[in-house]
Amino acid sequence: xxxxxxxxxxxxxxxxxxxxxxxxxxxxxxxxxxxxxxxxxxxxxxxxxxxxxxxxxxxxxxxxxxxxxxxxxxxxxxxxxxxxxxxxxxxxxxxxxxxxxxxxxxxxxxxxxxxxxxxxxxxxxxxxxxxxxxxxxxxxxxxxxxxxxxxxxxxxxxxxxxxxxx
Amino acid sequence: xxxxxxxxxxxxxxxxxxxxxxxxxxxxxxxxxxxxxxxxxxxxxxxxxxxxxxxxxxxxxxxxxxxxxxxxxxxxxxxxxxxxxxxxxxxxxxxxxxxxxxxxxxxxxxxxxxxxxxxxxxxxxxxxxxxxxxxxxxxxxxxxxxxxxxxxxxxxxxxxxxxxxxxxxxxxxxxxxxxxxxxxxxxxxxxxxxxxxxxxxxxxxxxxxxxxxxxxxxxxxxxxxxxxxxxxxxxxxxxxxxxxxxxxxxxxxxxxxxxxxxxxxxxxxxxxxxxxxxxxxxxxxxxxxxxxxxxxxxxxxxxxxxxxxxxxxxxxxxxxxxxxxxxxxxxxxxxxxxxxxxxxxxxxxxxxxxxxxxxxxxxxxxxxxxxxxxxxxxxxxxxxxxxxxxxxxxxxxxxxxxxxxxxxxxxxxxxxxxxxxxxxxxxxxxxxxxxxxxxxxxxxxxxxxxxxxxxxxxxxxxxxxxxxxxxxxxxxxxxxxxxxxxxxxxxxxxxxxxxxxxxxxxxxxxxxxxxxxxxxxxxxxxxxxxxxxxxxxxxxxxxxxxxxxxxxxxxxx
Numbered sequence: 051x052x053x054x055x056x057x058x059x060x061x062x063x064x065x066x067x068x069x070x071x072x073x074x075x076x077x078x079x080x081x082x083x084x085x086x087x088x089x090x091x092x093x094x095x096x097x098x099x100x101x102x103x104x105x106x107x108x109x110x111x112x113x114x115x116x117x118x119x120x121x122x123x124x125x126x127x128x129x130x131x132x133x134x135x136x137x138x139x140x141x142x143x144x145x146x147x148x149x150x151x152x153x154x155x156x157x158x159x160x161x162x163x164x165x166x167x168x169x170x171x172x173x174x175x176x177x178x179x180x181x182x183x184x185x186x187x188x189x190x191x192x193x194x195x196x197x198x199x200x201x202x203x204x205x206x207x208x209x210x211x212x213x214x215x216x
Numbered sequence: 217x218x219x220x221x222x223x224x225x226x227x228x229x230x231x232x233x234x235x236x237x238x239x240x241x242x243x244x245x246x247x248x249x250x251x252x253x254x255x256x257x258x259x260x261x262x263x264x265x266x267x268x269x270x271x272x273x274x275x276x277x278x279x280x281x282x283x284x285x286x287x288x289x290x291x292x293x294x295x296x297x298x299x300x301x302x303x304x305x306x307x308x309x310x311x312x313x314x315x316x317x318x319x320x321x322x323x324x325x326x327x328x329x330x331x332x333x334x335x336x337x338x339x340x341x342x343x344x345x346x347x348x349x350x351x352x353x354x355x356x357x358x359x360x361x362x363x364x365x366x367x368x369x370x371x372x373x374x375x376x377x378x379x380x381x382x383x384x385x386x387x388x389x390x391x392x393x394x395x396x397x398x399x400x401x402x403x404x405x406x407x408x409x410x411x412x413x414x415x416x417x418x419x420x421x422x423x424x425x426x427x428x429x430x431x432x433x434x435x436x437x438x439x440x441x442x443x444x445x446x447x448x449x450x451x452x453x454x455x456x457x458x459x460x461x462x463x464x465x466x467x468x469x470x471x472x473x474x475x476x477x478x479x480x481x482x483x484x485x486x487x488x489x490x491x492x493x494x495x496x497x498x499x500x501x502x503x504x505x506x507x508x509x510x511x512x513x514x515x516x517x518x519x520x521x522x523x524x525x526x527x528x529x530x531x532x533x534x535x536x537x538x539x540x541x542x543x544x545x546x547x548x549x550x551x552x553x554x555x556x557x558x559x560x561x562x563x564x565x566x567x568x569x570x571x572x573x574x575x576x577x578x579x580x581x582x583x584x585x586x587x588x589x590x591x592x593x594x595x596x597x598x599x600x601x602x603x604x605x606x607x608x609x610x611x612x613x614x615x616x617x618x619x620x621x622x623x624x625x626x627x628x629x630x631x632x633x634x635x636x637x638x639x640x641x642x643x644x645x646x647x648x649x650x651x652x653x654x655x656x657x658x659x660x661x662x663x664x665x666x667x668x669x670x671x672x673x674x675x676x677x678x679x680x681x682x683x684x685x686x687x688x689x690x691x692x693x694x695x696x697x698x699x700x701x702x703x704x705x706x707x708x709x710x711x712x713x714x715x716x717x718x719x720x721x722x723x724x725x726x727x728x729x730x731x732x733x734x735x736x737x738x739x740x741x742x743x744x745x746x747x748x749x750x751x752x753x754x755x756x757x758x759x760x761x762x763x764x765x766x767x768x769x770x771x772x773x
Contacts, residue, residue, distance in 0.1 A: 061396060065344070069336060076337045106523070113520035119341040119361060122396040 053082055054108050054128040055205050057213040058097040061120040062088060069118050070097060079103065079111050083136070083180070083202035091214070094122060098204045100180075125213035127205060134205040137175065138183045139165075143194030144172040153193055160186045171196060179203075220348035220379035221246040223386060224312075225254050227355040230389055233283050235259065235274065235640045236312075237267040237633075241287020242327060243314035243376040259640070259669060262661040264291050266633035268298020269659070272307050273634030276620045277595055278641035279433065281308040281363045288314040289327030292373075293334065297627060300338040302369040304624025305454060306431060308362040309369040310355075311339075317377040318346060332373050340368030345378050352386035360392040365399030366518040367431055399517060403534035403542055410530045411489070411513045412547050418487035418511075420556045421447045424470065424499075427454025427623065428492015428516060428536050435459070435616040437540035438491065445550045448560055450478040452493050453608055454623045461592060461612035467560070468569070471499035472758045473605040476567035476767055479758070481560055482507050483765040490514045492536045495525040496624070505763030515539045567756075567770065569609050576749040577725045579603070579678040583610035585728050586648065586676065589736060594646040595620060595638045599631035599655030602684035605754040607650045618645070629658025635673045636665060646674065646736060653679040653703055663715040666741045674735040675743045677708055680750045688753045692768070712743035719743035 060066045067086055074081050082100040089096040101111055108126065115124045140162075144150040150172065157164055157174050160182065166173035176186055180203055187198065207213060218226075224247060228236065235257040240248045251258050261267045264286040271282030282302075286295050292313040302309045316325040332342045341361050343354050351374070358370040415421060429438050429451075435458045442449045442465045449459050450467040459466045467478040482488065488510040493499070500506040503525055513530040514522050522531040532539055571580040583606050586596075592614035598604040598621045613619050620638055622630040635649035649656075656677055666673055678684075683701040690698050709719035719742060722731045728746070735742040755769025 065332065068333070072336050110520065110524060117518070117520055119394060119397050 051102055051104055052128070053100050053102050054126060055132065055134060055203065056099045056101065056112070056115070057125045057127055057205060058099060058115060058121060059089070059123040059214055060095050060097060061122065062093055062095045063120060066095070066120045067097070069120060070099075070115065073114055073118060074101070074111075077110070077114060079107065083200075085202035085204050089214075096213075098202070100203050123213065127207055127213065131208040132205050133208060134179050134203050135177055136180050136183055136201055136203045137177050138187070138198065138200045140174045140176065140187065140190060140195060141197040142172050142174060142190050143170060143196055145170055149193055153190065156186070156189055162186060217382040218385055219246065219250070219382050220351050220374070221250040223348065223351045223383060224355070224374070224379060225250045225256060227352045227386070228256060228283065229254070231355060231359045232280070236283040236285055237261055237270040237274070237637065238285030239264050239267055239287070239291060241291045241314060243316060244285065244287045244291075244379075246376065246379045247285065247312075247314070247374075257640075258285075259636070259665065261633065262664045263659065264294035265298050265629065266636070266659050266662045266665065268295045268309070268311060269301065269627075269630050269633035270637035271309050271311075272298060272302045273597060273620055273637030274641045275302070275307050275309055275637075276634070277617055277638040279617060280641070281310055281359055282637060283310050283312065285312045286314070287327065288316055288331070289329045292331040293329055296335060296338070299335055299369045299371065301622050301625045301627045301630060303338045303340070305427060305622065306367050307369065308367040310358050310362050311369055311371045313371065313373050315344070315373045315375040318375045319377070321375065332371060335371050338369070339371045340366075342371040342373070344373045345375070348378055348381040348383035351378070351383070353390065356389045356392055357394065360394075361397065365397075400519070400533045401517070401535040401538050403515065403532040403539035405542075407530055407532045408539065408542050408546065411532060412543060414487055414511055414513060414530060415445060415447075415489065415547065416550065419553060420485045421445070421487040421489065421553070422467075422481050422485040423447050423449040424452070424482065424488055424490045424493055425449055425455040425458050426452040426491065426493025429455055429458040430616045432492065432517070432536040433616070434492070434537035434540050437537055437544060439463070440544055441540055441547075444544070444547065446553065446557065447489070448481060448557070450474070450482060452496070452499055452623070453621065455493065456608055457613040457616045457619045460614045469608055471764060472501065473609065473754050473756065474764065475569060475609075476756050476770060477560060477563035479756075479764040479767060480563050483763070485510045488512045490516075491540070492516060494521045500525065501758045501762055501764040501766075505765075569770070571610075575725055577723065577728070577746060579606050579746070579748045579752055580610050581725060582676065582678060582728055582732070582746050582748070583607050583650065586732050587611040589729070589732055590646065594618065594648060595635075595642055597621065597631045597635040597638055597647065597649045599649070599651040600626045600628045601652045601655055602688065602752070602754050603650050603652040603655065603678045605685075606678070609754075628655040631655060632659050632662045632666070632673070632675065636662065636671050639671050639673055647672070649673055649675045651675055651677045652684055653677055653681060653706060653708070654683040656708070657706070660711065663712060663717055667716045670740050672739060673741050674738070675741070676732075676735075677743065677745045678748050679708065679745050680748050680752065681705055682750065684752075685754070691751070691753070692757075693759070708743055708745040717741045717743055719745065721745040721747065723747045
C-alpha cells in the first residue's frame with residue numbers, strides 16, 4: 051500500500067466532482083485527500099487526488115476514472131518528479147505568557163505564519179507537504195489545537211512538463 | 217424557432233429512432249403533446265420499469281439504441297431498475313426523464329427527484345439539460361456515448377421549462393467531439409502478434425466468449441477463428457448465440473450452471489482466449505482456481521475490465537470484431553490438437569445435459585421441445601432464475617441477438633417487457649418469454665400493454681409455485697428450510713383472459729408439444745401455464761465460492 055498522487059484534468063461542469071468522488075466511494079477506493087480548482091484552461095478543472103492502494107488497485111482507479119466522460123486526462127505522478135503542497139490553518143490555544151512564545155517559536159521553525167492573534171488563541175497558516183503539516187500538528191497538540199482545516203494536497207510536475215501537455 | 221419538445225422529438229427522429237417506450241405525466245406533457253402528431257411510435261407501458269426493460273430488449277434484439285421516456289419523480293425513479301439492468305449488461309439505451317422547471321430545482325417540488333444523482337452509478341453518462349438550445353446537441357452526444365465503445369445507458373433529464381421554451385431550429389446533427397471520450401477500437405498490433413504466438417503454441421486452448429462478441433457483431437469472426445484453429449468455444453450467459461448451439465466446437469455455457477465439459481475444459485486449458493467477457497464471479501467461481509494453468513489473452517473494448525478480476529498475460533483493448541478480423545488476417549494454419557479435442561469429446565459424451573424420461577412434466581422438456589419446434593429460430597427472452605438457466609442450457613440458439621436475458625443484474629420481471637421490446641425490433645421473428653411464476657408476477661401488468669398493441673409475445677410460464685432458484689439454494693444450503701419462497705397457485709390463464717389474451721394450462725408431459733404448437737400457431741399473444749415438477753433443480757451447479765470444476769449434480773445421467 052502506498053499513497054499515490056493523481057492529477058486529473060476534468061471538464062469544468064457542474065456535477066463532475068460528484069461523478070469522480072462517487073466513483074471512488076462506490077468502488078470502495080479510499081480517497082486520502084482531494085483538492086479541486088480551475089486551471090490554466092478556463093473550460094477545465096484540475097483535481098489532485100491522493101489515494102491509498104496497491105498497484106493493482108491504482109490501475110483500476112485510473113482506468114475507472116478514465117471511463118468517466120468528463121474526465122479528460124488522468125496522470126499518476128507518484129513516481130515522477132513533482133512538488134506537493136498542502137495548506138493548513140491551525141487554531142492553537144496560546145495564553146499570554148510562556149506557551150504563546152513557545153507556539154510562536156515553533157511556528158517560526160516550521161515557517162508557519164501567524165495570521166490571527168486572539169486573547170487566548172493564535173491562528174497559524176502553514177504550507178508544505180502533508181508530512182510537514184502532520185509534524186507541526188503533532189507538536190501543537192500539547193498546547194491544545196482548537197480547530198484545524200487542511201486543503202488537501204495539490205501537486206505539479208517539476209520542470210517544463212505538464213500533466214495536460216504530455 | 218421551435219419548442220424544446222419539438223426539437224426533442226425531431227431530434228429522436230434524426231437519430232433514427234422509430235419506437236420509444238414510455239409513460240406520460242405532468243412535466244412531460246409538452247413532449248407527449250408533440251408525440252401526438254409525430255411519426256414516432258410510442259408504446260404506452262403499464263409501469264415505467266417496463267419502459268426501460270422494453271427499450272433494453274429492443275436494443276439487444278436490434279443492435280440499435282433503445283429509448284424510454286418517463287415523467288419526473290416517481291416516473292423517473294421507476295426507470296432505475298431498468299437502467300441498472302442495461303448498465304450491467306452494456307446495453308445501449310437513452311432514458312429521457314421529465315424534471316420540474318429549472319426555477320424549482322432543488323426545492324423538493326411536487327414530483328421532483330434528483331434523477332441524475334440517483335442514476336449516476338448506473339449510467340455511462342447523464343445530462344441535466346438547462347436550455348432548449350442544448351437539447352439537440354445533448355441528444356447527439358447521448359446517442360453517441362450510448363452506442364459506441366462499451367455501450368450503456370445514458371440519461372437525459374429535461375426540466376419542464378426547457379421543453380416549453382423555444383430555441384432556433386438546430387438543423388442537421390453536428391459532428392460529435394468529446395474531449396474526454398475516445399474509445400479504442402483497433403487492437404494493438406504487437407499485442408495481437410503476441411496473442412497469435414500464444415495460440416500457435418497452445419496444446420489445450422479454449423475460447424471464452426462473452427456478451428461483447430454479440431455487442432460488436434463479431435459472431436462470424438468468432439466462428440471463423442474457432443473453425444480455423446479448431447479451438448473449442450465456451451460462452452457466458454451473455455455470449456449465448458455467438459456460436460450456434462449445435463456447432464461441434466461449442467461447449468455451451470460455462471460457470472455456475474455451465475456444462476460439465478465447459479468447466480472441465482476451462483480448468484484444464486493451457487490457454488484461455490477471453491473475448492468480450494469480464495470474468496464475472498458467476499462464471500469464474502473461486503477466482504484463484506479459474507483456468508489455473510492457463511495463459512490468458514483478454515480482448516475487451518473496456519480497458520478497465522482487463523486485469524480487474526484476473527491477471528492477464530496478453531491484454532488487447534479493442535472492439536472484438538476488429539481485433540478478431542485482425543487476428544484472422546494474420547494467423548496461419550494451426551496444428552491439430554487431437555489429444556485435447558478427444559478429451560473434450562469424451563467429457564461431452566460422459567456428461568451430456570440430459571432430461572430424465574420419467575413422464576414428469578420437466579421444465580427442461582418444455583424448453584427442449586420449444587427449441588425443436590422452432591428449430592432454434594426466434595427470439596427467446598427469459599425472466600430470471602431457474603427458468604433462465606434451463607433456457608440457457610436447453611435451447612439451441614442459432615443466431616446472435618436471439619437470446620435476451622438479464623445477466624449482470626439478474627432482474628426478475630425483465631422478461632415480459634423486454635420481449636415486448638424485442639418484438640418491435642424483430643417483428644419478423646416469433647418472440648417467446650420464458651418465465652417463472654415468481655418472475656412473471658413482477659411485471660404481469662404488462663399483459664395490458666401486450667393486449668393493447670396485440671404484441672404477439674408467447675409467455676411460457678414454468679410454474680412450480682416456488683421462487684424456484686431461491687428454493688433450490690434453500691434445499692441445498694439451508695437444510696430445506698423454505699423460508700418465504702412458496703407461492704400460492706395462480707390462475708395465469710385467467711389473468712391473461714382478463715386482459716383479453718388467450719392462454720392454456722398444461723399439467724402433463726404429454727401436453728407439452730401440442731400446447732407449444734398452438735402457441736406458435738396463434739397470431740397474437742398467448743400465455744402457457746406449465747405446472748412443472750415442483751422440486752426440479754438446475755444442474756450442474758457450482759456452489760458459491762467453489763472452483764468451477766467442483767460441480768454438483770448433472771453427471772452421468
